[in-house]
Amino acid sequence: MTRKSKHDYYRHYHLSDPSGPAKGVILGRLFSKCQNSEENASKEEAPLISLSRLLETEGKSLTDNYWGNYIAFISRGSNNYVQLDPMGTFPCFMTRSSNVTTISSTIPDLLTATERPYSINCLVIGRYLRYGLERSQTGLSEIGKVLPGQFLKFSPFGVTISYPWTPLDYCNRGEDIDPSRASVTLRQLLCSTTQALAAPHKKILLKIGGLDSSLLLSCLSHTRSADDLSAITIYQDCPMGDERRFVREATGKVSIPLLEYPETASRLDEDQLSAAPLTALPLYYAQHGQFEKRLTEIIEEENFDAIFTGHAGDEILYAAATSYGAMDYLYNRLFPIKLFSFMMEAARMQNRSVWSLFPEILRSRFNKQPWSFYAQHGHGKSRLLDPDLQDQIRPGKDTHPWLTREASIPPGKYYHLFPLTKGLYALEFMGHAEDPPPVIMPYLSQPFVEYCLSLPSWRLTSDGMDRGLARLAFKNFVPDNILKRRSKFSSAYYLRTLVELNFDFIRDTLMDGLLVQNRIIHRQSLEQLLSKEQDTDTRDQAWLINFLNTEIWARKWENMGRFR
Structure with a gap:
């Protein structure tokens, strides 16, 4: 089930099979993959999609010919099918009670449709707090998620899962390319897909800050003007938290309005933090609550019907300051004649000497073990999480089918696709409003x-720069100061101020809270950290804010009255 929105963005594409009893519907937005143009949006149907072919290929005919954010529901005889788009931006939750499976795009609607009690899944919450990237499960034992790219078949004999789309089919296996031609294609493709996504909207607000959102601004400005495109940026009272110099240059180049929002630390209270909607995992209640409130007001005042964001740009454009470029070049080559130049670029990105990188690069050439993010990048124990819980959530092998090791795929490509497996991009994490415009x-x-x-x-990572090819692609389209910038936005000062201002509230909320009672937080270690005599460092401040967000989230569920 999906909630009716006043913004009327998502469409219903009705499917039927003239030769059989199958029927179905696709909810969301579909675009033709061959032309990057929206397909049949006005007719609310997709006659070019063969329902029988879709079922025969277990969804592959859909992912091969169309793209967008969508979920498909199909019924044939005693079998039912669900397919989520490969990027998984469309939230899709499910729960089973009394032999009935209920699927919904929002948690409030799921609760309305069911009457069962719910309980915290301490292992998932512990893993979420410890590793951050893990959002492929919900924090409730009784609620699951349909994951990006999954095709589910519900039959009288149970549920089977397949993946009709896999990033492994597209991964580079060591072939070199002409960077000049590739940069042109990259820019043209980003512009065409961005403009296709923008076409249904009358007035767009772009969240802008760094490089990724500036590239999107360049794409949008080709078909938009100051009348139907504006930008908004957050700034904080510290140099690393203030990107206005770059943002003003980017918006000035294309002459669109810029809204600047000062984000300052303020006193928190539980009622204020609990005002956000109920979600499957914690939101950033403490950090951005005031901004989200103001953003909602701006959207209402100015009648924006879409928010565009550069989210996921770091991952897709490869903002990794690592040695993977050199590793991947060496991986499948007997005579790596350009290896030293790529080692130099890796050293420049990491501010290390070339020779300090050489051992790890050489080892990667002969390592054919299954790739694991946690094995490669390391995660020790946290002194703040309960020791018994940490023993149970230690990362083992990454078992997602997309991470199955193929000998011809170098390790840097697994690093590239890894975020796609973790449910990071679901729209439930994009805002606090009850009925926001589409993000x-x-x-x-x-x-x-x-x-x-x-x-x-x-x-x-051309020229020893993270997202180097993207920088090359938008030369002359985006101001040079933005393309040459190496620094990243940091909220460390803001978090420190927020913790200092709300230290007593954080201590009182956490010390005997649900996370301590459920043995997720180690009470003694928390008490030691929160002692007035001990100053908290930047890492501890981030932990405390994440704990506070999670505690508020758990209490929201407890206050539902259907918590056990």
Whole structure:
């Protein structure tokens, strides 16, 4: 079930099978993959999709010919089918009670449709707090998620899961490319997909800050003007938290209005934090509550019907300051004649010497073990989480089918696709409003993701710059100061101020809260951290804010009256 929205963005594409009893519907927005244009949006149907073919291919005919954010529901005889788009931006939750499976795009609607009690899944919450990236499960034991790209078949004999789309089919396997030609294609593809996504909207608000959103601004400005495109940026009272100099240059180049919002730390209270809607995992209640409130007001005042964001740009454009470029170049080559130049670029990105990188690069050439993010990048124990819980959530092998090791795929490509397996991009994490306008993330356009996966990592980080190929692609389209910028936005000062201002509230909320009672937080370690005699460092401040967000989330569920 999906909630009716006043913004009327999502369409219903009705499917039927003239030769059989199957019927279905696709909810969302579909675009033709061959033309990057919206398909049949006005007719609310998709006659070019063969329902029988879709079922025969277990969804592959849909992902091969169309892209967008969508979920498909199909029924044939005693079998029912569900397919989620490969990027997984469309939230899709499910629960089973009394032999009935209920699927919904929002948690409030799921609760309305069911009457069962719910309980915290302490292992999932512990993993979420410890590793951050893990959002492929919900924090409730009784609620599951349909994951990006899944095709589910519900039959009298149970549920079977397949993946009709896999990023492994598109991953570069060591082939080099001409960076000049690739940069032109990258820019043209990002512009065409962004403009296709923008076409249904009358007035767009772009969240802008760094490089990724500035590239989107360039794409949008080709078909938009100051009348139907504006930008908004957040700034904080510290140099690393203030990007206005770059943002003003970007918006000034294309002459669109810019809204600037000062984000300052304020006193928190539980009623204020609990005002956000109920979700499957914690939101950033403490950090951005005031901004989200003001954003909602701006949207209402100015009649914006879409929010565009550069979310996922870091991952898709390859903002990794690592040695993967050099590793991948060496991986499948007997005579790596350009290896030293790519080692130099890796060293420049990491501010390390070339020779300090050489051992790890050489080892990668002979390592054919299944790739694991946690094994490669390490995650020790946290002193704040309960020791017994940590023993149960230690990362093992990454078991997602997309991470199945193929000998011809170099390790940097697994690093590239890894975020796609973790449910990071579901729209439930994009805002606090009950009925916000659609949040559009062009970097997750399926054709663009497929193209970026096909590019070698050493070219994506051209000239020793993270997102180097993207910088090359938008030369002369985006101001040079933005393209040459190496620094990243940091909220460390803001978090420190927020913790200092609300130290007593955080201590009182956490010390005997649900996370301590459920043995997710180690009470003694927390008490030691929160002692007035001990100053908290930047890492501890981030932990405390994440704990506070999670505690508020758990209490919201407890206050539902259907918590056990």
